[in-house]
Amino acid sequence: MTGIVAWYTKKSRLPNLISCIYVHNPPARLLERCIKWLIRKGYHFISVEELYDILANHKVVPPGAVCLSIDDGDRENLINVIPVIEKYRIPTCFFIATEAVENGVFWWTYVIRSKSMGLNGVPALEAFKSMPEAERFARIKELQKVMPLEREAMTKEDIFKLAANPLVTIGSHTVNHACMDRCSKDELLREIRESKLLLSQWTKGEIKYFSYPDGSTISDGPEILLDNGYSMAFTTRQELIDISNHHLFYLPRFSINDKGPFVENLCKMTGVWQKIIGRMMSLDINAGFLFRVFSFRRAERPESGDTCCGKP
Numbered sequence: 001m002t003g004i005v006a007w008y009t010k011k012s013r014l015p016n017l018i019s020c021i022y023v024h025n026p027p028a029r030l031l032e033r034c035i036k037w038l039i040r041k042g043y044h045f046i047s048v049e050e051l052y053d054i055l056a057n058h059k060v061v062p063p064g065a066v067c068l069s070i071d072d073g074d075r076e077n078l079i080n081v082i083p084v085i086e087k088y089r090i091p092t093c094f095f096i097a098t099e100a101v102e103n104g105v106f107w108w109t110y111v112i113r114s115k116s117m118g119l120n121g122v123p124a125l126e127a128f129k130s131m132p133e134a135e136r137f138a139r140i141k142e143l144q145k146v147m148p149l150e151r152e153a154m155t156k157e158d159i160f161k162l163a164a165n166p167l168v169t170i171g172s173h174t175v176n177h178a179c180m181d182r183c184s185k186d187e188l189l190r191e192i193r194e195s196k197l198l199l200s201q202w203t204k205g206e207i208k209y210f211s212y213p214d215g216s217t218i219s220d221g222p223e224i225l226l227d228n229g230y231s232m233a234f235t236t237r238q239e240l241i242d243i244s245n246h247h248l249f250y251l252p253r254f255s256i257n258d259k260g261p262f263v264e265n266l267c268k269m270t271g272v273w274q275k276i277i278g279r280m281m282s283l284d285i286n287a288g289f290l291f292r293v294f295s296f297r298r299a300e301r302p303e304s305g306d307t308c309c310g311k312p
């Protein structure tokens with residue numbers, strides 16, 4: 001397996017390819033281990049601004065270019081992520097969902113915690129993601145009234161301080177962390193415009209980059225984003241960026257699983273997971289067995305939660 005990882009690592013450092021990696025709320029140790037491995041293998045971290053210059057303005061790509069982003073705006077990022085990116089001088093883009101900043105709690109936490117708080121009849125998380133946005137929003141508002149939960153998202157003051165860090169760029173992740181393919185046109189416009197406006201006010205800066213919550217892209221997304229002053233948008237499609245064949249508003253990113261072991265995430269960062277292990281698992285081939293065969297130290301079933309708001 002190490003040979004396969006080495007092959008994919010070599011491929012991802014070809015001069016026409018760029019890796020983007022995203023994560024939500026990683027433990028400091030896991031993030032540091034991933035960053036140290038990438039540096040040791042000759043990757044070169046670039047900011048989202050540098051990525052834009054390469055893709056839109058044809059600037060030279062450094063060998064092994066990799067761009068890190070963090071979705072959602074979890075407050076624990078301030079403890080677990082900031083010291084690591086400062087230690088290794090890693091430029092990082094934080095994509096923030098603004099409603100959680102204002103109200104303190106991400107919407108999916110209400111759904112996940114509802115059972116343990118004795119609330120029956122609350123639909124499953126996946127059912128919420130399939131609802132029309134207005135229905136999802138109304139149901140979450142009802143849960144908010146009866147579920148007092150502690151803050152888990154960054155505050156406006158946190159966002160202001162974060163934006164002042166020279167390694168940090170702030171981007172939009174909508175207002176309500178809405179699944180965009182479940183929004184009406186008016187709801188979409190609000191998610192895109194209001195999040196940009198609020199983040200601009202909180203950071204005293206311009207907001208130019210966007211990531212689709214849950215990877216929920218829509219066909220007219222690029223046009224709407226461009227019309228509203230965005231320059232680039234990121235999906236959760238797990239591929240390398242090919243600089244000769246890309247779309248600035250549908251950029252792929254590899255995920256790191258917050259709860260996964262390092263070996264799983266090593267495979268994910270390099271694309272091995274998506275190309276080989278994930279496909280074998282989808283065919284019901286035992287990935288744990290596969291890990292043991294190839295001398296990995298741990299064989300854990302991967303969390304499904306490395307997409308947005310699937311992170312319980």
Ligand SMILES: [Zn+2]
Nearest residue numbers: 071072308309
């Ligand atoms: Zn998200």
